[in-house]
Amino acid sequence: MKRYVIIGNGVAAVGCIEGIRSLDMKGEITVISEEDHPVYSRPLISYLLEGKTDTERMKYRPEGFYEENGCRVLYGRRALSIDNVSHTVELDDGTSLPYDKLCVAAGSRPFVPPFEGLDTVKNKFSFMTLDDALALKKALTSKSRVLIVGAGLIGLKCAEGIRDLVGSITVCDLADRVLSSILDTGCAAVVEKHLEQNGIDFMLGDTVRRFEGNRAFMKNGGTVDFDLLVLAVGVRANSDLVKNAGGEVNRGILVDVGMRTTLDGVYAAGDCAEGYDASLGARRVLAILPGACMQGNTAGINMAGGEKEFGNAIPMNSIGFFGLHMMTAGVYDGEMFEDADNGSIRRFFVKDGRLVGFILIGGTDRAGIYTSLIRDATPLDTVSLDLTKKVASNLIFSQDIRRKKFGGVV
Amino acid sequence: MKRVYVNEEWCLGCHLCEYNCAYANSGIRDMVAALKDKKIFPRIHVEGEDRITFAVSCRHCTDPICVKSCIAGAISKRDGVVRIDRNKCVGCLTCVLVCPYGALAPGEDGIMQKCELCLDNACGAPACVAGCPNRAIVYEERSAAE
Numbered sequence: 001m002k003r004y005v006i007i008g009n010g011v012a013a014v015g016c017i018e019g020i021r022s023l024d025m026k027g028e029i030t031v032i033s034e035e036d037h038p039v040y041s042r043p044l045i046s047y048l049l050e051g052k053t054d055t056e057r058m059k060y061r062p063e064g065f066y067e068e069n070g071c072r073v074l075y076g077r078r079a080l081s082i083d084n085v086s087h088t089v090e091l092d093d094g095t096s097l098p099y100d101k102l103c104v105a106a107g108s109r110p111f112v113p114p115f116e117g118l119d120t121v122k123n124k125f126s127f128m129t130l131d132d133a134l135a136l137k138k139a140l141t142s143k144s145r146v147l148i149v150g151a152g153l154i155g156l157k158c159a160e161g162i163r164d165l166v167g168s169i170t171v172c173d174l175a176d177r178v179l180s181s182i183l184d185t186g187c188a189a190v191v192e193k194h195l196e197q198n199g200i201d202f203m204l205g206d207t208v209r210r211f212e213g214n215r216a217f218m219k220n221g222g223t224v225d226f227d228l229l230v231l232a233v234g235v236r237a238n239s240d241l242v243k244n245a246g247g248e249v250n251r252g253i254l255v256d257v258g259m260r261t262t263l264d265g266v267y268a269a270g271d272c273a274e275g276y277d278a279s280l281g282a283r284r285v286l287a288i289l290p291g292a293c294m295q296g297n298t299a300g301i302n303m304a305g306g307e308k309e310f311g312n313a314i315p316m317n318s319i320g321f322f323g324l325h326m327m328t329a330g331v332y333d334g335e336m337f338e339d340a341d342n343g344s345i346r347r348f349f350v351k352d353g354r355l356v357g358f359i360l361i362g363g364t365d366r367a368g369i370y371t372s373l374i375r376d377a378t379p380l381d382t383v384s385l386d387l388t389k390k391v392a393s394n395l396i397f398s399q400d401i402r403r404k405k406f407g408g409v410v
Numbered sequence: 411m412k413r414v415y416v417n418e419e420w421c422l423g424c425h426l427c428e429y430n431c432a433y434a435n436s437g438i439r440d441m442v443a444a445l446k447d448k449k450i451f452p453r454i455h456v457e458g459e460d461r462i463t464f465a466v467s468c469r470h471c472t473d474p475i476c477v478k479s480c481i482a483g484a485i486s487k488r489d490g491v492v493r494i495d496r497n498k499c500v501g502c503l504t505c506v507l508v509c510p511y512g513a514l515a516p517g518e519d520g521i522m523q524k525c526e527l528c529l530d531n532a533c534g535a536p537a538c539v540a541g542c543p544n545r546a547i548v549y550e551e552r553s554a555a556e
Contacts, residue, residue: 406415
């Protein structure tokens, strides 16, 4: 009987458990969960503060998930090291867990730059975990002045989540635009304006030089007085376990399309892994939830002796702020086609005869058809894609393809 | 596993499937009360232009990408049917971003809804199929080879 160990208890771990159990119903699965909660959906923590969900509905899998899948979960335990010779994981309680196959799904951690005087700030928070969100909620009042450092997905989702609960929100970012990881300059300007209209103040191209208690002294000379500080500068992959065991890491743990690390019998998935991005044609950390689930699933199937490749991973995000919805995918490279009218922008990027990326702000209906063209690397001369159409349609495919899509088992 | 299949050549583009879907999922007994003067949010939609039309609804994929992509864990596949737990959905539309068929759309409340083959409503079998005047959509068993 195989012994499987999974370090981490997030979405990648769930994918891994389900992947293993699709082939092997007998092997022992042990999950090492640093957090004291069963798996929950981290991207929902802003919705929790906004009151659009609760801790019960945030559970990513139903009650009984671990029991039904025969998993032993070690809550509140941390993996300290991997011994890839004896095939064991050393835990913080001094015990040692033997494994035949190991999946490192250890996620990421907030990156906190060494701001001068940060230690003088009493009320400071990260915004990644459920406990982060609950701590922030407890500390804020309707009068709170909140400074958020970082205008990325985490910082802005936090801003949306707490806007109605606090007095004011200022967001600063060294980048000159919001959401710089998923939007280009023109699209970011539209979103920034919308956020400002919804009561969020920005200091872009600016960051904190030093803190003195509840006052931030900015690089551009200004000061911001705040009651609560949220640090959302970025995240770093938790790759040290594999690195210290002699495995190859870059910005994340390097994996092939089967989620294998360079260590024998050790796999990695989710935010800690650096896998292949088909739209980029190279490896990079794709810290998105669907990717974590699919990577974990791939790892699990391969750990159980199956053969699975996840070769068409691409970055993709669907996210909204105060009613303005946007979807992005792939890379913004090659020739750009734009279609814009009041408040809606659709930008498509075509390279070497293939769609490689898009940004849609508004007009997102059926966008998955576009996403599939990127993931499948469909040559555009085989479809009749008209990028000036306001909405995606299956009419772009030939009747033959449509017959397979809608008349066959898929 | 029976699923809904499309015979594009026979689709008249009449949109009756959309109305029957909206009615079947309304939970209202009286069809007039369910549909009259209301904007409908059906779980099947007719696409096309001019002479080509066809109905699109969930394919209940063998390996559904929406299930793996849902950030809330609200979509699952049980007994061959891809279902959504509307109580968990937060309306992020990630499923819309990933569905290669363009088969998902939110309901009136912004929360996602999808074709669940009418298995849980009063019809018990797809109302779109039952009401299609030209057998352009059928509910039957087909093998992967076809």
